[in-house]
Amino acid sequence: MKLNQKIAIVTGASQGIGLACAQRLVREGARVMLVDQKPEVEQAAASLGDAARFFRADVGVKKEVDAMVQATLDAFGRIDILVNNAGVTHAADFLDLEEDDFDRVLRINLKSMFLCSQAAARDMVKRGEGGCIINMSSVNAELTIPNQVPYVVSKGGVNQLTRVASIALAHYGIRVNAIGPGTILTELAKQAVLGSPEARHTILSRTPLGRCGEPEEVASIAAFLASDDASYMTGQTLYADGGRMALNYTVPVRD
Numbered sequence: 001m002k003l004n005q006k007i008a009i010v011t012g013a014s015q016g017i018g019l020a021c022a023q024r025l026v027r028e029g030a031r032v033m034l035v036d037q038k039p040e041v042e043q044a045a046a047s048l049g050d051a052a053r054f055f056r057a058d059v060g061v062k063k064e065v066d067a068m069v070q071a072t073l074d075a076f077g078r079i080d081i082l083v084n085n086a087g088v089t090h091a092a093d094f095l096d097l098e099e100d101d102f103d104r105v106l107r108i109n110l111k112s113m114f115l116c117s118q119a120a121a122r123d124m125v126k127r128g129e130g131g132c133i134i135n136m137s138s139v140n141a142e143l144t145i146p147n148q149v150p151y152v153v154s155k156g157g158v159n160q161l162t163r164v165a166s167i168a169l170a171h172y173g174i175r176v177n178a179i180g181p182g183t184i185l186t187e188l189a190k191q192a193v194l195g196s197p198e199a200r201h202t203i204l205s206r207t208p209l210g211r212c213g214e215p216e217e218v219a220s221i222a223a224f225l226a227s228d229d230a231s232y233m234t235g236q237t238l239y240a241d242g243g244r245m246a247l248n249y250t251v252p253v254r255d
């Protein structure tokens, strides 16, 4: 139990990677505030028992982020760990992409992580006992999907936000790292890139381990980064993508 009595916030925690992170942090002894914009977050928290609470918020809105932090302090008295996980995508060709769709993805995927990090870090600094922030980036911070412009742009920004926040907060003992998953079997990926056998084949043909990842395989990295086992790590993005996709190289797909 590496996180005994630590208090964590996990955003986008109703499902997918966020729920897997909340489940793993609870297993490691943490108490967790599950945050999501939709009502299913209540059921997700209930499934984790007394170690979990829930709060509904759009994490791209400062007023709601501030309320989320206050609700966590009211419920648990402190914040030790923040997992910035909430994210969305929007598919459109570059020439057709609407400004509002670009703005929405950047607000949710990038600005939210700044807002949540700033609000949580202010409490951590006040308490003077350090803390840990984990941002959910993506392999697409470095690779690209042509019809997912705001998504790949937002994830590149997440890597830089991770670096700049790690420098700004190091003095206070607050570590800031990111995780860059590859294609993980969740609703987001099923809608965005696994919608057809051809799309799945394309992704697997450039994934040396030959399979998509499971949310739990990302959650285990979050548990590591949140623990003292990562006490000398900050400003880093750890990729869990089944192997780095090499140009002009494919692997036999094992169906």
Ligand SMILES: NC(=O)C1=CN([C@@H]2O[C@H](COP(=O)(O)OP(=O)(O)OC[C@H]3O[C@@H](n4cnc5c(N)ncnc54)[C@H](OP(=O)(O)O)[C@@H]3O)[C@@H](O)[C@H]2O)C=CC1
Binding pocket: 011, 012, 013, 014, 015, 016, 017, 018, 035, 036, 037, 038, 057, 058, 059, 060, 085, 086, 087, 088, 108, 136, 137, 138, 139, 180, 181, 182, 183, 184, 185, 186, 187, 188, 189
């Ligand atoms: N799955 C994958 O292949 C990969 C995912 N990632 C990243 O991992 C993170 C989680 O992805 P994944 O679990 O797949 O996604 P899911 O869509 O399965 O889960 C994301 C959750 O976040 C919620 N959410 C969306 N917008 C907001 C908001 N403004 N405020 C609060 N909650 C919100 C979603 O609600 P709603 O359903 O209403 O949108 C949903 O419950 C994302 O940041 C994603 O970019 C990175 C690499 C790979």
Ligand SMILES: C[C@H](O)[C@@H]1OC(=O)[C@H](O)[C@@H]1O
Binding pocket: 089, 138, 139, 140, 145, 148, 151, 181, 182, 183, 184, 188, 189, 192, 193
């Ligand atoms: C939405 C993306 O397409 C999805 O999330 C990621 O970052 C993965 O690379 C998947 O492609």
